[in-house]
Amino acid sequence: MSVRVRFAPSPTGYLHIGGVRTALFNYLFARHNKGKFILRIEDTDRSRSTEESITAIIEGMKWLGLDWDEGPFRQTDRLNIYKEYAKKLLSEEKAYYCYCTPEELEQRRKEALAKGAVPKYDGRCRNLKEPIADRKPAIRFKTPKEGQIIVYDLIKDRVVFDNIQLDDLIIMRSDGIPTYNFTVVVDDAEMKITHVIRGDDHLNNTPRQINIYNALGYPIPKFGHLPMILGSDKTRLSKRHGATSVMAYKEMGYLPEAMINYLVRLGWSYKDEEVFSLEGLIEKFSLESVGKAAAVFNPEKLLWLNSHYINVGDPNRLAKLLMPFLINEGIVKSEADVDIAYLAKAVTSLKERNRTLVELANSARYFLTDVIKWDEKAVAKFLIPENKLILKELIERLKKVEPFNHTEIEKSFNELKDEKGLKLGQIAQPVRVAITGSTVSPGIFEVIEIIGKERIIKRVEKATEIIK
Numbered sequence: 001m002s003v004r005v006r007f008a009p010s011p012t013g014y015l016h017i018g019g020v021r022t023a024l025f026n027y028l029f030a031r032h033n034k035g036k037f038i039l040r041i042e043d044t045d046r047s048r049s050t051e052e053s054i055t056a057i058i059e060g061m062k063w064l065g066l067d068w069d070e071g072p073f074r075q076t077d078r079l080n081i082y083k084e085y086a087k088k089l090l091s092e093e094k095a096y097y098c099y100c101t102p103e104e105l106e107q108r109r110k111e112a113l114a115k116g117a118v119p120k121y122d123g124r125c126r127n128l129k130e131p132i133a134d135r136k137p138a139i140r141f142k143t144p145k146e147g148q149i150i151v152y153d154l155i156k157d158r159v160v161f162d163n164i165q166l167d168d169l170i171i172m173r174s175d176g177i178p179t180y181n182f183t184v185v186v187d188d189a190e191m192k193i194t195h196v197i198r199g200d201d202h203l204n205n206t207p208r209q210i211n212i213y214n215a216l217g218y219p220i221p222k223f224g225h226l227p228m229i230l231g232s233d234k235t236r237l238s239k240r241h242g243a244t245s246v247m248a249y250k251e252m253g254y255l256p257e258a259m260i261n262y263l264v265r266l267g268w269s270y271k272d273e274e275v276f277s278l279e280g281l282i283e284k285f286s287l288e289s290v291g292k293a294a295a296v297f298n299p300e301k302l303l304w305l306n307s308h309y310i311n312v313g314d315p316n317r318l319a320k321l322l323m324p325f326l327i328n329e330g331i332v333k334s335e336a337d338v339d340i341a342y343l344a345k346a347v348t349s350l351k352e353r354n355r356t357l358v359e360l361a362n363s364a365r366y367f368l369t370d371v372i373k374w375d376e377k378a379v380a381k382f383l384i385p386e387n388k389l390i391l392k393e394l395i396e397r398l399k400k401v402e403p404f405n406h407t408e409i410e411k412s413f414n415e416l417k418d419e420k421g422l423k424l425g426q427i428a429q430p431v432r433v434a435i436t437g438s439t440v441s442p443g444i445f446e447v448i449e450i451i452g453k454e455r456i457i458k459r460v461e462k463a464t465e466i467i468k
Contacts, residue, residue, distance in 0.1 A: 003035025004194045007061075007068075008184065010042045011053035014245035015060035017237060017297065018199060018229050021263045025226060026197050027066045028264070028285035038191055039071035042184070044177055046076075060246045064256045065278065070191075075183055082178040085186050085216065086139050086171060094215045095171060097137035098125040120167035139172035141182070141212060149207035154224035154287045156200070161207035169208055185209050189218040197287070200225040224287050227294045229266055237297050249302075253325060253357030255313070258306035266295035275308065307355040315344040318351060318360070325361035331368055338368065345450050349442040367447075370455060372437040372462075379466070382430040382439070388467045390420065390427055391434065395460050404453045410445045434463030 007023040009015065030037040039061065043049040058072065075082075089095035098121075105121070112119040126142065144163045151159040171182035178186075184205075188196065203225045213220045229237045237244060249259055261276050269291070270276075270284045310318065319340050326332045346367040347360065354360040366372060397412045417424050428444045435456055441447050448456050 001194060003030055003033040004038065004192050005030050005035065005197060006038040006040050006071075006188070006191065006193055007066075008040040008042050008187070009057050010045060010048075011050060011057060012045060012048040013053055014247060015057045017244050017246060017263070020060065020064065020246045020259070021229065021266055022198055022226060023061065023066055024064075024260060024263055025268070025285075025287075025290070027068075028281055029195065029197060029287065030069075031282040032285045035194075036069040037066075038073070038193070039068040040073045040075070040187060040191075041071075042075050042180065044075045044079075044180070044183060046177065056247060063250055064246070064260060073187070073191075075178075075187070078183075078187070079176075079178070081190070082172070082183055082186055083176070086178070086182070089141065089171070089215060090139065092215075093142070095139050095141050096126055096128070096168075097131065098140045098168075098170070099128070099132040099135045099137045100125060101135070118165075121169075123168055126168060136174045138170045138174045140168040141171045141208075141215070143168050143208070143211055149210050151203075151206050151210070151223055153203075154195070154197075154222055155227075155290050156203070156225055156292060159203065159206075163207070163211070166208060166211070171212075181205055181208050182212065185212040185216070185218075188221060189213065189216065193221050195222045195224065197224045198226065200227055224290070226290065227267055227292060230294050230296050232296065232298070234294075234296065253359065253361070254302070254306045255309045255321075255357070258302065258309045261309075262302045262305050266297065267291050275305070303355055310351050310354060310356070310360065313351065315347040315351070316340065318347045318357075319343040322347070322357055322361050322364065325357050326364070326368065329358075329361050329365075331361060331365050342450075343368070349446050349450060353442070366436040366438075366441075367451060370459065372435075372459065374437045375433070375439070378433045378437070378439045382433045383463055383467050385467060387426075387430040388464050390416070390422075391430060391460055391464050391467075393420075394427065394431065395457055395464075398448075398453060398457055398460075401453070404449065406445045406449050409448050413445070430463075431460065435459045 005026040007019075007026050009019050009023075027037050029035075041054055041057070043054070054072075054074075061068070086095065090097075100121075108122060109119040121140070125137075125140070131137070143166045147163050149161045149163065151161070153159055169181055170179050172178050187193075206223055206225075210220055231237045246259065250256075257278065260278060260281070264276065264281055264285075265274070267290050268285070269289055276284070322343065323332075323335050323338065326338065327334065332338055343364065346364050350360060350363045354363050394412070394416060397416060398409070401408045401412050413424065413427055416422075417427055429439060432441055432444050432447075433439060435447065435451065451459075
């Protein structure tokens with residue numbers, strides 16, 4: 001049997017962290033088993049579905065590198081298919097027209113709650129012989145009233161549902177729009193989905209869907225329901241816990257590989273390993289290693305992973321990824337203003353100290369602009385009269401340094417240090433403040449070499465001018 005799985009988000013908002021994890025687990029399961037990964041957009045909720053959300057979902061999937069084999073399919077393009085299946089169920093007396101109005105249903109729901117009963121449809125239209133005039137009916141599925149649905153869940157093991165607890169769900173609204181539990185079965189059946197891997201908030205839908213599979217005569221896929229993701233307070237992850245949109249993390253300067261690595265560890269484990277490449281995940285992934293307990297989202301752990309991937313990342317790739325952040329932070333105006341090879345050298349020196357692309361962009365500021373943002377405390381401590389002559393002396397020495405590389409630059413510092421009877425820090429710190437505006441930077445000789453002789457001399461000269 002060839003594995004076929006799907007990710008089927010509703011485009012009613014951004015691509016949520018929980019949704020991304022579901023997509024990721026489906027993707028890894030498909031790739032590990034050399035199967036197919038299908039993207040389907042469940043957009044039949046016309047009041048809430050938007051084109052912006054569809055675009056955001058697709059952009060998020062592409063950013064993460066979760067490429068799909070088929071789709072994206074849109075349910076609104078398949079409405080005629082659902083209508084034909086509804087007709088089939090009607091003709092076989094496995095569904096029926098329901099003329100109850102929303103007001104009547106709401107009243108009965110309230111009455112059931114008042115009696116302490118579980119509110120569900122009472123089936124009064126189930127055996128109706130004649131239509132009710134001047135009412136446009138919905139179509140309900142005729143749920144079996146006897147027996148059980150046993151779900152052999154790939155994650156939760158054996159789960160049993162009594163049919164008597166299930167009501168006759170609406171499969172087609174009175175306006176002709178199909179409902180979720182109906183469309184998902186039709187789509188999964190027609191697309192030959194073999195495994196349905198989704199959040200455990202859908203577990204209660206599973207017996208309803210299995211009954212529809214049986215009524216339509218289609219084979220039932222295997223189900224696996226993933227435990228939910230919780231916030232730090234052990235409640236369901238939401239905006240109050242911080243960003244929950246995957247694209248928000250892109251905007252905050254996170255790398256897709258860090259997000260992938262972190263999300264897969266929310267509920268899945270492999271020995272004691274923490275860091276995985278996508279290729280490694282594909283090789284090792286299995287549903288047997290998915291835990292049954294809810295996972296807690298830890299922003300600090302995600303940040304640690306992002307820092308790791310920046311630290312080991314290719315400088316040229318990081319330099320290219322930095323461009324929109326440099327523009328957004330106002331450091332450069334356009335990509336044309338930046339030499340990528342030069343920026344890559346700067347990134348090489350900076351990446352170990354930065355956790356996000358936003359941090360890295362701001363750290364790269366003094367490499368890209370000669371307009372220095374001076375730290376007032378640093379200026380007050382190091383750009384002082386007694387250091388003015390030292391800086392001027394260093395300028396003259398730097399002018400003569402050839403070739404202008406790390407080794408020769410360090411040599412000129414040491415010669416000045418020895419002649420003046422100073423410690424290296426007594427020269428290096430004033431220079432660091434002069435050329436970066438701060439007391440913190442990568443190795444000073446490395447920074448000087450990257451920025452270049454002409455620009456460094458101008459910056460040190462400017463620093464001497466502000467010393468009173």
